[in-house]
Amino acid sequence: MKKYIYSPTPTTTRGQATRLSTNSQGTRLVYTNAKSVFVRDLENPSIATEYAGHVHATTAARFSxxxxxxxxxxxxxxxRIWDAMGEGSLKSEIRPIAGRINDxxxxxxxxxxxxxxxxxERFGHAFFFDSLSSCGEITGHSKQINSVSIKPTRPFKAVTASDDATVVFFSGVPYKFGKVxxxxxxxxxxxxxxxxxxVFCSVGADGKIFLYDGKEGERMSELQVDGQAHAGTIFAASWSPDSQYLxxxxxxxxxxxxxVTSGKIVNTFEFTGGSQQYDDQQVGNVWSAKDHLVSLSLSGDLNYLDKRSGSVSRKVLGHARGITAMAVTPSQTLYTGSYDxxxxxxxxxxxxxxxxxxxEGHANQVMAMQVADYRLYSVGMDDVLKTGTIEQGFHSIPTTHxxxxxxxxxxxxxxxxxHDVQIYDKGKKVAVLDKLNYTPTCAVLGKGQLYVGSEDALIRPYTISGTTFTxxxxxxxxxxxxxxxxxxPSGTLLAVADHQGKIYVYENGKTKxxxxxxxxxxxxxxxxxxxxxxxxxxxxxxxxxxxSVERPMKRVAIKNAHKDV
Structure with missing residues (x-):
């Protein structure tokens, strides 16, 4: 049983909005990452649960x-509709459209x-959550629908937004086409x-915000300053609990x-601290009933906003992409590196x-990490070895290959x-095993010894003497x-695994x-x-x-420990 879950941040895609949702009490946040759905406490984001019932990559999640x-x-x-209060038991499942769910x-x-x-065949579907029977038709668009919202008071209405640059207004229930x-x-x-x-609002790639009457869908006004609302695509909009602010x-x-009443900007929150400008694009947001304002960066960072000061009061950080390497220090500091x-x-x-x-990370996927003497060593697909500590900083060494x-x-x-096996001593390259007749896949150092695994399924031992490798x-x-x-730890037993899922333990070059x-x-x-x-x-x-080494046939299995490894 999983005791602690250190959640990833939401999966984001450049040029596409990411949906965030909170419960009606304003205490919990839900979002998607990879094939899972994560629910986190807004006050203490370390408290989290994971729903792993989907077989395919998840795209949107909403609290009832x-x-x-x-x-x-x-x-x-x-x-999939599932229990949000208990163990995530499935209530019902339906495939309303034959393609990506956007909202x-x-x-x-x-x-x-x-x-x-x-x-x-269609871009949307309305249904009862328990019986799954239809409760209307979602029509009127010629391209994918990006967003949907239902009027929270009777008489119920619905609106949808699409790549065809239109908003469609529906009456209900059952939901039926009203106007474009x-x-x-x-x-x-x-x-x-x-x-x-x-009132309902619409935002789009033209940088405009329009407000409409919630009963008839008639345009009321446009929010803008000097002819524009944002200098680029607007990905998300959320209302305050009192409906006075957007x-x-x-x-x-x-x-x-x-x-909304005056049409003026109360505060502008600017995000320009990332190493790459596009990482600071804001692709999602949510305003909870408990007045938590959260905006999502393309990098995956969740930014808590102080509406009075116009500043970011807190950042919830983590990995938005798959973790590919990890290491832990004796002082209980865990380091994790990801695909990005x-x-x-x-x-x-x-x-x-x-x-x-x-x-400080890498420009591409982190391939491996290890901690020795409280120093972190990492290598990445950017062909760089990084070494150092948080206190003293890190320096980079190019590996060429x-x-x-x-x-x-x-x-x-x-x-x-x-292409080769490179040996470094105190940050300096002291030896290179090159011109090899095999392709290295992994290497392990011991006291005075080096083992190199290869694509030809062999392990090649080397004896180390100074800078000489025999x-x-x-x-x-x-x-x-x-x-x-x-x-x-004794340096006598070598565990070796392969692409076929088999693990062997060797002692002095012989299978144990x-x-x-x-x-x-x-x-x-x-x-x-x-x-x-x-x-x-x-x-x-x-x-x-x-x-167990002493009892080789004895094992403890943790099945489906991760949705993907």
């Missing part, structure tokens, strides 16, 4: 007004749902009814707070309050690249390319254990405990196994 259920959609058009809306009675997106609104000149990104139901987020790296090159540190001394703190694995003992560093006789019982290796064969996919990582009595393995099959 009652707070008892969440409806979530994925790229294949599936919508979901509930009616105020928590009975009816409208799901919209990029379908083939053509005020925008480019993609319409979001529509949203105010909590009172008297929060908008855009590609111009700003989030703006509007007084970001590296975060986590203080594990207080597991209930652990929050990510980004540190693509690093695939990293091993550190004392001050000695071995890096297996796709090769020994290759050995292996593995039958596939070597994917992971780990040397026990050959029974660890229960993984069904490539093993990606191996690690020994301090006593050298157990090995833990992770694999593409999403499972984690703990193996």
């Amino acid at each position: 007004p009652s707070g008892y259920y969440i409806a979530s959609g994925d790229v294949q058009g599936n919508v 979901i809306a509930w009616d105020a009675e928590s009975k009816r749902v409208i799901a919209v997106g990029d379908g083939k 609104i053509r005020d925008h000149s480019r993609f319409v990104q979001q529509v949203a009814f105010s909590p009172s139901g008297d 929060l908008t987020s855009g590609a111009d790296c700003t989030t703006k707070l509007w007084d 090159g970001r590296i975060c540190s986590w203080d594990l001394s207080n597991l209930d309050q652990a929050e990510a703190k980004p540190i 693509l690093p695939r694995a990293l091993s550190v003992v004392d001050n000695l560093v071995a890096i297996a690249t796709n 090769p020994g006789e290759p050995f292996s019982s593995n039958r596939g390319p070597i994917s992971a290796m780990a040397l026990d 254990i050959q029974h660890w064969v229960f993984h069904t996919g490539r093993v990606t990582s191996l690690a020994w405990n301090k006593e050298g009595t157990h090995v833990v393995s992770a694999s593409w099959d999403t499972h984690i196994y703990v193996w």
Whole structure:
């Protein structure tokens, strides 16, 4: 059973809005990442739960007004409605459209749902959440629908926004076509009814904000300053609980707070602190019933906004992309590196309050990480070795070739690249094993020894003497390319895994254990405990196994530990 979950931040896509949703009490936030849906406490974001019921990448999730259920959609058009208060048990499932779900809306009675997106035969569907029977038709658009909103008071109405630059107004229930609104000149990104139901807004790629009467869909006004609302696409809009203010987020790296009555800007929140300008584009936002204003950056950062000062009062950080490497220090600091090159540190001394703190990362995927003598070593697809500490800073060393694995003992560093094996001592390159007749996949350093795994399924030992590396006789019982290796603390037992999911333990070049064969996919990582009595393995099959050296047939299986590994 998972005891703690350190949540990722929402998955974002450049040029596309990301949906955030809170419960009616304003205490919990829900969003999607990869194939999962995450629910986090707004006061203490370290408190989180994960729903992993989707088979495909998730795209949108919304709380029901009652707070008892969440409806979530994925790229294949599936919508799952599940329990938001307990263990996430499934209430119902439907495939309303044959394509990506872009947005979901509930009616105020928590009975009816409208799901919209990029379908083939239709772009949206209205249905009852329990019986799944139809409660109207969503028509009137010629391209994918990006957003949907339902009037929270009777008589119920609905509006949708589309890439065809139109907004369609529906009457209900059952929902039926009312009229087409053509005020925008480019993609319409979001529509949203105010909590009172008297007004709804639309925002789009033309940088415009329009306000409409909630009962008839007649245009009331346009929010603008000097002819524009934002200097670029507006991705998201959220209303204040009293329906007096509107929060908008855009590609111009700003989030703006509007007084709807006066049509004036109350505050502008500017985001320009990222290393790359586009990372600060604001692609989503939400305004909770407890007055939490949250805006989402393209980088995945969740920004808590202080509406009085116009500043960011808090940032919730983490990984928006898959974690590809990790390491932990003796002082209980966890380092994680992800597919996009970001590296975060986590203080594990207080597991209930652990929050990510980004540190200097890589320009591309982090391939491997290791901690030695409290120093962090990492290599990435940017062909760089980074080493240092948070206090003293980090410095970069080019590796010339693509690093695939990293091993550190004392001050000695071995890096297996796709062309050679490089050895560094105190940050300086002291030796290179090149002109090889094999392709290295991983390397492990021991006291006076180096083991190199390769694509030909062999392990090649080297004896280290100063800067001289003397090769020994290759050995292996593995039958596939070597994917992971780990040397026990005594330096006598070598655990080796391959692409076929098989793990062997060698002692002095001879096979000691050959029974660890229960993984069904490539093993990606191996690690020994301090006593050298157990090995833990992770694999593409999403499972984690703990193996016993003394009792090789004994194992502990943690099935489906991650949705993807």
